[in-house]
Amino acid sequence: MNTLAHGFADGEGPGPWILLFPLMWALVVGGGIFLLRRTAGRRRALWRQGRPERGERSPIALLGRRFAAGEIDEEEYWRRLSVLDEQFGPGARGGAS
Secondary structure (H helix, E strand, C coil), X not given: CCCHHHCCXXXXXXXXXXXXXXXXXXXXXXXXXXXXXXXXXXXXXXXXXXXXXXXXXXXXXXXXXXHHXXXXXXXXXXXXXXXXXXXHCHHHHCCCC
């Protein structure tokens, strides 16, 4: 019987199947890298969704963006703005107080 443990009889080499092992490890490593990048990308995207952008640091700016995007109507905008004015004061809008 010709096995790798006993050497090769008649000068025969291991054959082309020996390439299967490096190929298998390349697939395992490549798959691991793919999965890590995919999950890291999702975490990064979820983190960015919860973080306000540079111009939206104040709740009043965020409210204005939502009104401009049509997410809330004018009545809702004014109702929420009055609540924010009570909490932060009218000077928080960026205008003269």
